[in-house]
Amino acid sequence: MGLRIPFLPPPLLVSCMADGVALAAGSFTARRALPTAAPAGAAPAWQAMLLALRELLDAGCGGARRARIVLSDRFVHYCLIPAAAGIARADEAAAYARHAFRGEYGAAVESWRVCVDSDAAGTGIAVLIEGGLRDALTAACGQAGLRVDSIAPHFAAAQAALASRMPPGDAWFAVHEPGHLCAALHAGGTWQHWLSARLAPASALDGAALVAALEAQSIGMPAARAVRALNLVAAPQSAAALQLPAGWRMQRWVDPCVAAA
Amino acid sequence: MRALRLDFVGARRPASLLGLALFAAGTLTCAVLFNEALDAQENLEQLSAQQAQADRRVRAQRAASAPAAPANPQEGRALREANLIIARLNTPWPRLLGDTAAAAGSEVSLTGLNPDTQSRSVRISGVTADLAAVYAFVQRLQARPGFEQVHLAQHEVARDASGAPRVGFVVVAQWKEAL
Numbered sequence: 001m002g003l004r005i006p007f008l009p010p011p012l013l014v015s016c017m018a019d020g021v022a023l024a025a026g027s028f029t030a031r032r033a034l035p036t037a038a039p040a041g042a043a044p045a046w047q048a049m050l051l052a053l054r055e056l057l058d059a060g061c062g063g064a065r066r067a068r069i070v071l072s073d074r075f076v077h078y079c080l081i082p083a084a085a086g087i088a089r090a091d092e093a094a095a096y097a098r099h100a101f102r103g104e105y106g107a108a109v110e111s112w113r114v115c116v117d118s119d120a121a122g123t124g125i126a127v128l129i130e131g132g133l134r135d136a137l138t139a140a141c142g143q144a145g146l147r148v149d150s151i152a153p154h155f156a157a158a159q160a161a162l163a164s165r166m167p168p169g170d171a172w173f174a175v176h177e178p179g180h181l182c183a184a185l186h187a188g189g190t191w192q193h194w195l196s197a198r199l200a201p202a203s204a205l206d207g208a209a210l211v212a213a214l215e216a217q218s219i220g221m222p223a224a225r226a227v228r229a230l231n232l233v234a235a236p237q238s239a240a241a242l243q244l245p246a247g248w249r250m251q252r253w254v255d256p257c258v259a260a261a
Numbered sequence: 262m263r264a265l266r267l268d269f270v271g272a273r274r275p276a277s278l279l280g281l282a283l284f285a286a287g288t289l290t291c292a293v294l295f296n297e298a299l300d301a302q303e304n305l306e307q308l309s310a311q312q313a314q315a316d317r318r319v320r321a322q323r324a325a326s327a328p329a330a331p332a333n334p335q336e337g338r339a340l341r342e343a344n345l346i347i348a349r350l351n352t353p354w355p356r357l358l359g360d361t362a363a364a365a366g367s368e369v370s371l372t373g374l375n376p377d378t379q380s381r382s383v384r385i386s387g388v389t390a391d392l393a394a395v396y397a398f399v400q401r402l403q404a405r406p407g408f409e410q411v412h413l414a415q416h417e418v419a420r421d422a423s424g425a426p427r428v429g430f431v432v433v434a435q436w437k438e439a440l
Contacts, residue, residue: 113269115267115268115269116267117265117266117267119263125265125267127267129269134269148270149270150268150270151268151269151270152267152268152269153267156265156266156267156268159262159264159265160264160265160266163262163263163264163265164264166262173262186262
């Protein structure tokens, strides 16, 4: 995930999930759970998470000087930019992604931060977060004496950490966290379908429902429906009893982004 | 599968043209100054080597021209005495004594002859019956081809036990190189 320089303290892994915030640096770990109730009024969904993060950082950060923040997929918005859109420049991709969410979130999307990753085929993945969230995370870490090296969404951080170990071939890649599932079909060397679904906070993964949701993404596309392989990143307790329907094969991966979960 | 690069911190703005130009100018300046520093260092090393070589040459010349330092004070004193003896041995005694005796004749009784080889001078002491004989001795000594700058340094008139006059004198003369 990055260059480790000897004799320097390891960076603090800050996992900002929807159900809690966790810190991990070497042998140091700390965690604080979040209330499951939705925030009252017009407060953003991440307000409780940020409050818990500040309290944890005030209590100590294990001597770390740098921080890598992994942000729950609940607090971000993904947008798949197809190659057919013919978008080449980053600003065009950002405008495309904002337009995709403007109908639901209105003019607020103009202040969102956009980050785009494009592959050689022209397909791009854009991720958007509220501008206030990014600034608040940076400020909270700065007050604790931490320099922020990275703010990455959960799905992207897990995929980047595991990409070199993924078996070859077309497969779904899914990241599950309590209350949220994010999955994408990687076929033909590019990302083709995207699924982001909010789940009941305490519900365990149900194999049949998961496969139904994945297959629903590829209705009318026989080639995509033929892919029946799944790489699942999830907490062990939430996927321990997961059984997929016949014909599907699944490989489980330990979540590399939630060390103190 | 290619790793995704979606990071809200890692995505930095590209450098501006002005920034790139300033960076290039700074790098070029550093390179030029570094090169000049290397040249100056090389010149300094060459000059230092030349100076060290010159110092060694001067020390060698001084060592060659200077007399060997005595190992201890006693040895130095013995060396000086040996040099004096050598100098006295180099005194042209036969010609010096012959000319002085010839100039003295029967009127002058010579009582001492002290040569100084460094100044090529000889201090001649003697006794005569009167002062005129002293003057005659000086003139005869002056006339000898081996002497020059002959003069009466001092004289003293006295009387002996019988009451006869007696003149003691000292004549200083220089002998010539070819003597």
